[in-house]
Amino acid sequence: MQPASAQPSSLQPCAQLGGASPDLCFVYELIKSKPDMGKVMVGYLPTLRTVTDPAMLYIATGILGATVMPHNLYLHSSVIQTRAYPRTAPGRRMAIQLGALDSTLSLILAFMVNSAILILAASAFHYGNPPRDDVADIGDAYALLATSLGAKAASILFGVALLAAGQNSTITGTLSGQIVMEGFLSIRVRPWLRRMITRGTAIIPAAIVAAVMGREGVAELLVLSQVILSLTLPFAVFPLVHFTSSSRYLGKHANKVWVSVVAWVLFAVITLLNINLVVQSIYTGSFGGM
Template sequence: MTPPPSEAEATLPSQEQWRFFRDTGENRPSLPEVNASVAVPKGATWLRRLFAFAGPGYMVSVGYMDPGNWATDLAGGAQFGYTLLFVIMLSNLMAILLQALSARLGIATGRDLAQACRAYYPRPVNFALWIACELAIIACDLAEVIGTAIALNLLFGIPLVAGAIITALDAFLLLYLMNKGFRFLEAFVVALLIVIFGCFAAQIIAAQPSVSGILGGMFVPSPEIVANPAMLYIAMGIIGATVMPHNLYLHSSIVQTRAYERTEEGRRDAIKWATADSTIALMLALFVNASILIVAAVAFHGTGHEDVAEIGQAYELLSPLLGLSVASILFAVALLASGMNSTVTATLAGQIVMEGFLHLRIPQWARRLITRGIAIVPVVVVTWLYGEKGTAELLVLSQVILSMQLPFAVIPLVHFVSDRKKMGSLAIARWVSVLAWIVATVIVALNVKLLYDTFAGL
């Protein structure tokens, strides 16, 4: 016999409720250890309410400025100047829309994207989606390992192989932060984001870029982006590094850490504030990603250093080319902060995906060590055989792999939030649905084009 719906499920039609939970027989919330654990003040000013909801958006934004972005943005700026700024802007706008939809799904249904997929899709489809998402998380973890290892090497002279192995210890850092409480975890993430923002603000001031060049590159698209296979490869890497597929699973879960009223009115209010939170946070990510490309364009493009695509090369050249003695140090510090921050979101996303698709719960430290171990092996092998150049190419490749996984997260998300049978009155408006499907179509089309160019080149 189907149990009566809880208050959190009351806005869904009863038949759809049964279908939603038919596979579990229980109404276990996403991330149950922190679900509804952050208080939301009632009748408070808009600023206090915004602050209460602030946090999940910044945790999601971490994935949009992780070490994988650095390789693609550096290569794009060095080779093509400001041209690919438009791709960064477009990717960020896509991210703002998709993360807003992800937050809406989690708040409206009380379930994250992985749980929704398991409830509504056949088992073979779910298995394929789970594999695709795990590949995306491994690719993201690969970028974190490489980025953190390079930062440790640049700042402290630790060999890349040793640095990659050291990154396995971050499992215990996350475990400590989670035990302190979710708000404490968010504060840690925001503190590192402030470090990254400050480092790049200083570099932008030192670079003194062309304002007209920035505006032209950001708002005037170049046909060459699609026509030039080399530029398209970098552009797809930027999209893959910016619009992170596992973040869609993550956001739909962590927005539920807020203790908003589980009524239709309470959910509408929560969706509004969660959307504002993620939009503000992703504008910070836009600044960081654009800054990396702009600094690379100023320092390397047109100066005889167009072939710079490795983080180590950029580190060595930034200070002399920008005329700022601490530019290289700031660059490496921001990279280390980025790598440390990204470990938090990748781990949580892995937990959400595994529990949502498989209902398999394992300790966070074990989950982290498993995924980090899978990422460490190729980094160690490639570093051992090919050195830093090999890791740089592996870093860009990881972002293209991420981009290839995007349709497997974007299409189910748009499908769910557009369906009034599943979302009730909180489904998105028709024009938003059309826009979201256009974004999904663009992502799929670019992936097909990239695959064609890749195999045609082979």
């Protein structure tokens, strides 16, 4: 599935820097906000209300989509083909192990960034001094962070972190589209044209929503985009687990039984969450309160 004109590995340092920058910024802000780690740990525990409350389910699904973006699964699978490893059985085994480690670390990094945003919002606003429940979107958060944390740099670093994360998503999204089109569909498009199409497809709807609905519409569109990523996630996970668990395709490099079992269970959980969201949305007549 490796596209001839793409060199994802050459951009990997940029992507790694873009992924590390938000973490560094949020580390500073988390230190300033002094979150209650006991409440943070409790917050990681799932509750029944998460799947029964339509609003909470909508947000939880969006967080899932923002953390495990389906297109990045294709990107990480493709990057391994650009590695300089011996084309022997031991070399392939080493490449697979390093590829698995690379994907795992990337998902952990994404998890840390999304966790940091939630923890920062809770500690700086909802449990701040004084507590604030009027923070409706990113714009409010940016404006109030300096006041809540007592440091002007907090708002600036928050903006830098979001900019770095956005640039990283832009790079990986464009590369993933190229990998899928060239690898699966054998469609080759000039890089500059692909970038124009990919970014135009993302920017034009966002600009229209911003012009028509204002900042509130952009905030809703941002969450909706993450929910859509979650809804498409099973379509990327199913073939990934199927092929990597099959000795017919991977031979001795196929997943171990316990890995396959865990992967299929996670696939089932993700799929059921998405189905639950769709069913509740149909039943209530609204999608995430919209």
